Amino acid sequence: MYKTIIISTILSSLLLAEGFDYKGNIGVETAYINHDTVGKRDNQKSLTLALELKEKINEGQFVFSGKAILDKDDKNRRYFDANDLYYKHNFENSDLLIGRNTRFWGAMEFYNHTDNFNTKDWLDDPFDYDSKIGAWNIAYTHYFENSEVAFIAKLYEENQRVQDGKSANNFLPPNYSKKLEREKGEDRATFYLKYSGSGDEIQIDYTLLYQNGYDEQRYLSPVKGSVRQHAYIVNKLMGYATLVNGETIYKTELAYTKSENDYVSDYAQLSFGLEHTIYGIWDKSDLGLLVEYYRYDAKDKQKLGAKDFGNLFADDLTLGFRLSLNDGADSDLLGGLAIDRDNHEKILFIEYNTRLYNKYKLGLSYQHLSPENGSTFKELDRATLELGYYF
Numbered sequence: 001m002y003k004t005i006i007i008s009t010i011l012s013s014l015l016l017a018e019g020f021d022y023k024g025n026i027g028v029e030t031a032y033i034n035h036d037t038v039g040k041r042d043n044q045k046s047l048t049l050a051l052e053l054k055e056k057i058n059e060g061q062f063v064f065s066g067k068a069i070l071d072k073d074d075k076n077r078r079y080f081d082a083n084d085l086y087y088k089h090n091f092e093n094s095d096l097l098i099g100r101n102t103r104f105w106g107a108m109e110f111y112n113h114t115d116n117f118n119t120k121d122w123l124d125d126p127f128d129y130d131s132k133i134g135a136w137n138i139a140y141t142h143y144f145e146n147s148e149v150a151f152i153a154k155l156y157e158e159n160q161r162v163q164d165g166k167s168a169n170n171f172l173p174p175n176y177s178k179k180l181e182r183e184k185g186e187d188r189a190t191f192y193l194k195y196s197g198s199g200d201e202i203q204i205d206y207t208l209l210y211q212n213g214y215d216e217q218r219y220l221s222p223v224k225g226s227v228r229q230h231a232y233i234v235n236k237l238m239g240y241a242t243l244v245n246g247e248t249i250y251k252t253e254l255a256y257t258k259s260e261n262d263y264v265s266d267y268a269q270l271s272f273g274l275e276h277t278i279y280g281i282w283d284k285s286d287l288g289l290l291v292e293y294y295r296y297d298a299k300d301k302q303k304l305g306a307k308d309f310g311n312l313f314a315d316d317l318t319l320g321f322r323l324s325l326n327d328g329a330d331s332d333l334l335g336g337l338a339i340d341r342d343n344h345e346k347i348l349f350i351e352y353n354t355r356l357y358n359k360y361k362l363g364l365s366y367q368h369l370s371p372e373n374g375s376t377f378k379e380l381d382r383a384t385l386e387l388g389y390y391f
Contacts, residue, residue, distance in 0.1 A: 253271045320336030
């Protein structure tokens with residue numbers, strides 16, 4: 001009930017205010033999915049809407065951003081989410097945020113194991129790691145000359161909804177329930193201490209994080225005839241950084257998680273890579289070459305680890321490229337291939353984005369997933385077309 005009251009109050013204030021800023025887009029998305037799983041659809045068609053509203057009030061600002069999906073065939077993908085719905089008050093050298101918002105953490109291009117604040121939105125796309133469910137939180141940030149420190153309390157763990165049973169993007173058993181089992185109950189908050197800084201003489205940006213509370217990983221277990229996700233308590237240390245040296249960017253992410261659950265192993269994660277840009281490789285176009293490596297190491301092999309959580313980046317080498325055409329339509333092409341060095345799991349993807357007549361955006365993408373035998377995921381090929389009008 002309190003969430004509904006907060007949402008309606010903030011939206012009413014924004015819509016009645018004069019001169020607020022807004023932007024958004026409305027579009028169509030159609031996908032063809034080639035797979036061998038009996039009883040699954042091979043296509044997906046939907047209408048999408050995204051909207052962002054901002055209103056400055058004295059020393060503060062109200063922010064709302066939401067997305068809506070109306071799927072032709074999947075009743076579960078007919079929903080609206082308020083991903084950002086918060087008020088931020090600015091002080092002289094600090095700010096205070098109260099409400100619901102999304103955060104993006106990490107340095108790597110293809111996958112960020114330090115990006116664990118928000119629950120991933122599997123209803124939208126389980127393979128789009130930027131698609132998130134907003135998190136209710138209170139955050140205080142203090143700013144220094146070249147750094148900042150933030151204290152964040154995430155108040156609630158979101159349920160992870162999935163597409164319906166006939167969707168090729170649903171890899172869970174038919175008796176899956178979206179109801180989340182929380183080890184310490186709904187009132188147990190998750191706390192973060194975040195420090196970010198940058199170098200004076202060298203181009204380096206870095207972030208250090210400490211987390212106490214619910215982990216982003218969740219294991220599946222039967223409860224009263226259904227299979228549910230279980231959220232458990234951890235202590236976690238994380239860090240990520242980027243260093244720019246000429247035409248090359250060096251990146252890394254590190255994390256160590258101490259589990260307080262008897263079934264889940266402590267685990268370490270690391271990733272490192274680089275992106276080298278060749279400017280003017282073809283007319284005005286720039287080509288970025290990417291190499292990244294990801295590792296997940298469970299400390300107790302008798303407990304739950306990467307495979308049990310369906311982690312696709314357990315021991316992976318990724319090669320990729322980014323071609324920026326630098327034309328009037330902001331066209332770019334991004335592609336990559338991730339190969340698991342242990343079980344030879346493969347993820348291949350390529351995506352192209354451009355603008356048409358300034359107001360329209362066209363996106364084309366292809367993805368191939370070849371998981372190992374016994375994986376939570378199944379082999380599939382997916383081709384997607386997106387066309388949107390931006391306002």
